[in-house]
Amino acid sequence: MLNTYDFPEFDYVQSDEQKSGQTVRHTVVIVGAGPIGLTAALDFAAQGLKVVVLDDNNTVSVGSRAVCYAKRPLEIWDRLGVGERMVEKGINWKLGRVFLRDQEVYTFDLLPEDGHKIPAFINLQQYFLEEYMVEACEQNPLIDLRWKHKVVSLHQFDDYAEMVVETPDGVFTLEADWLLACDGANSDIRRMVGAEFTGQFFQDRFLIADIVMKADFPTERWFWFDPNFHRGQSALLHKQSDDIWRLDFQLGWDADPEVEKRPENIIPRVKAMIGDDVEFELEWASVYQFACRRVDQFRHGRVLFAGDAAHQVSPFGARGANTGVQDIDNLSWKLAAVVRGEAPLALLDTYHAERAFAADDNLLNSTRSTDFITPKNGASKRLRNAVLSLAESNEFARPLVNSGRLSMPTPYLDSALNTADEGAWTGRMNPGTCASDAPVTVNGQSGWLLEQLTGGFVLLALGVDVEPVDAGAFTPKVVSLGKDFEDTEGLVSERYDAADGAVYLIRPDQHIAARWRGFDAESVKAAIAKATAGAIQ
Amino acid sequence: MSLKLTPNIESPDDFYEVLTDAQRDMTDEEANDMNARLIFVLANQIGNFEDLKQAVAIAK
Numbered sequence: 001m002l003n004t005y006d007f008p009e010f011d012y013v014q015s016d017e018q019k020s021g022q023t024v025r026h027t028v029v030i031v032g033a034g035p036i037g038l039t040a041a042l043d044f045a046a047q048g049l050k051v052v053v054l055d056d057n058n059t060v061s062v063g064s065r066a067v068c069y070a071k072r073p074l075e076i077w078d079r080l081g082v083g084e085r086m087v088e089k090g091i092n093w094k095l096g097r098v099f100l101r102d103q104e105v106y107t108f109d110l111l112p113e114d115g116h117k118i119p120a121f122i123n124l125q126q127y128f129l130e131e132y133m134v135e136a137c138e139q140n141p142l143i144d145l146r147w148k149h150k151v152v153s154l155h156q157f158d159d160y161a162e163m164v165v166e167t168p169d170g171v172f173t174l175e176a177d178w179l180l181a182c183d184g185a186n187s188d189i190r191r192m193v194g195a196e197f198t199g200q201f202f203q204d205r206f207l208i209a210d211i212v213m214k215a216d217f218p219t220e221r222w223f224w225f226d227p228n229f230h231r232g233q234s235a236l237l238h239k240q241s242d243d244i245w246r247l248d249f250q251l252g253w254d255a256d257p258e259v260e261k262r263p264e265n266i267i268p269r270v271k272a273m274i275g276d277d278v279e280f281e282l283e284w285a286s287v288y289q290f291a292c293r294r295v296d297q298f299r300h301g302r303v304l305f306a307g308d309a310a311h312q313v314s315p316f317g318a319r320g321a322n323t324g325v326q327d328i329d330n331l332s333w334k335l336a337a338v339v340r341g342e343a344p345l346a347l348l349d350t351y352h353a354e355r356a357f358a359a360d361d362n363l364l365n366s367t368r369s370t371d372f373i374t375p376k377n378g379a380s381k382r383l384r385n386a387v388l389s390l391a392e393s394n395e396f397a398r399p400l401v402n403s404g405r406l407s408m409p410t411p412y413l414d415s416a417l418n419t420a421d422e423g424a425w426t427g428r429m430n431p432g433t434c435a436s437d438a439p440v441t442v443n444g445q446s447g448w449l450l451e452q453l454t455g456g457f458v459l460l461a462l463g464v465d466v467e468p469v470d471a472g473a474f475t476p477k478v479v480s481l482g483k484d485f486e487d488t489e490g491l492v493s494e495r496y497d498a499a500d501g502a503v504y505l506i507r508p509d510q511h512i513a514a515r516w517r518g519f520d521a522e523s524v525k526a527a528i529a530k531a532t533a534g535a536i537q
Numbered sequence: 538m539s540l541k542l543t544p545n546i547e548s549p550d551d552f553y554e555v556l557t558d559a560q561r562d563m564t565d566e567e568a569n570d571m572n573a574r575l576i577f578v579l580a581n582q583i584g585n586f587e588d589l590k591q592a593v594a595i596a597k
């Protein structure tokens with residue numbers, strides 16, 4: 001299978017340290033070069049950290065797996081220099097339709113407002129995503145990417161971790177001040193540190209197939225409950241790049257994965273969905289069972305967890321890779337500050353606080369969608385069917401239809417790093433929220449607000465005079481409306497409730513730390529101290 | 538007619554979860570009985586006879 005994509009084979013190179021037998025202590029070692037480990041390598045390097053990445057394989061994700069990437073991870077990848085390529089190659093979409101049998105019952109628009117650099121969602125095969133990031137890693141002198149390096153054991157000490165790594169040349173020992181485990185849902189590292197990974201398994205099976213076809217179905221997400229072509233189950237159709245389409249058939253718990261995976265059984269199902277006369281080729285197929293689980297602590301001593309190693313969700317809502325990338329966005333500036341001795345360990349513990357909170361939000365949403373799609377018992381099936389049958393002709397029931405609530409960033413509303421608002425504000429930019437993009441003009445050229453909010457903490461002055469604030473390593477860059485950029489379309493002012501003037505303190509991961517109506521250097525300093533867990537006085 | 542037919546349930550996903558969680562460990566018959574009781578609780582909140590008649594017609 002896979003006629004449209006040639007899997008790259010990356011070279012295994014024996015490392016100097018294995019050759020010489022001299023154990024080396026690295027600052028940061030990332031285990032796993034999936035989407036999250038690769039994002040971490042790029043982001044840590046962007047923070048100036050040297051990283052070693054170990055992966056037990058030597059290619060990209062086999063089969064397409066993830067398809068949909070949301071705006072926020074794409075913004076992060078854009079900051080890391082790989083986002084534009086993804087958006088260019090990917091399929092841009094924002095409309096989803098839900099059908100009951102062949103009746104449309106519900107439509108959603110993911111980005112009802114204009115004025116964002118990055119689209120609401122793109123669809124792109126996971127192997128392209130990984131390939132682009134591997135290329136970017138290979139060009140980065142701070143990143144040492146090592147294929148066919150499998151971590152086989154781990155031992156933790158007070159201030160470092162020691163691991164035994166197996167390569168085609170045998171085993172060797174490697175040490176790391178910090179180890180980031182991005183080794184996926186079946187994480188070996190998680191088992192090695194004895195972390196708990198608990199949650200819920202769903203008693204259902206899904207056939208996921210990617211097919212190549214030239215068809216003029218619109219680039220929308222189509223989800224069917226109980227379709228005429230696949231009675232009693234659900235189904236999904238979604239376009240990817242290069243004329244590949246993702247098909248998803250719910251099979252029920254009693255289906256035999258081995259039998260269902262055979263092309264002679266898949267092809268009739270596909271034909272029933274897309275029509276007998278549409279030509280297609282089967283590219284790749286697999287049968288999945290889904291689970292929603294989370295690790296107990298995102299930090300175990302010197303070992304940090306991110307991505308599927310930290311949380312596994314069902315794919316309804318496209319949350320897996322999307323939320324994993326945001327783990328890295330949250331972690332990288334904190335880890336860099338702790339490594340450089342600029343911030344206390346307490347800052348790193350807020351990684352768990354904020355991202356476990358986000359993971360729980362994702363797990364909750366994925367669990368609810370999965371519960372709706374695969375009801376647990378007769379009673380919930382009856383309620384589900386009642387909602388669907390009402391939704392056909394009654395608008396009021398449509399918001400209850402749940403075929404996946406698509407990934408949005410979880411605001412850290414209760415985070416200890418936030419400074420509470422004083423006075424009244426309107427709009428969405430509450431402390432703990434991810435900063436919204438908006439079109440701006442910089443030196444007469446059109447640009448985007450988020451592109452200005454990079455390189456550490458930022459003090460965003462909107463119609464208020466501010467002065468530089470000295471906060472040591474965390475001294476914010478001042479970005480002023482009218483000086484550094486123009487709000488040509490007025491959308492910055494609108495989205496940031498700044499008609500009467502506003503000053504925002506924005507974290508390195510582009511989340512709002514604090515905001516005020518006027519400027520006061522002492523308040524800004526206090527907010528930076530808070531947002532860095534007391535790194536400055 | 539004053540029965541609301543546009544979306545009006547506050548946090549629909551939360552409500553749906555409360556409902557399915559309540560019935561998670563129930564047999565079909567127990568769940569049916571609970572649904573019937575729930576109808577009367579909600580009907581009492583609506584109160585108005587014309588509205589209730591219309592609601593019955595929609596559900597039928």
Ligand SMILES: Cc1cc2nc3c(=O)[nH]c(=O)nc-3n(C[C@H](O)[C@H](O)[C@H](O)COP(=O)(O)OP(=O)(O)OC[C@H]3O[C@@H](n4cnc5c(N)ncnc54)[C@H](O)[C@@H]3O)c2cc1C
Nearest residue numbers: 032034035036056066067068151183184307308320321322
């Ligand atoms: C059918 C399906 C559809 C999906 N759709 C979406 C979607 O639309 N959007 C979305 O965001 N997500 C989606 N996901 C989820 C997404 O694929 C995962 O969340 C994502 O791959 C997680 O990335 P990761 O880097 O954490 O782990 P992985 O991709 O699992 O990578 C882990 C890496 O670690 C390596 N490794 C493992 N053990 C070791 C070891 N001991 N030593 C060294 N290396 C090791 C592995 O070889 C692998 O390269 C989907 C998943 C599936 C299955």
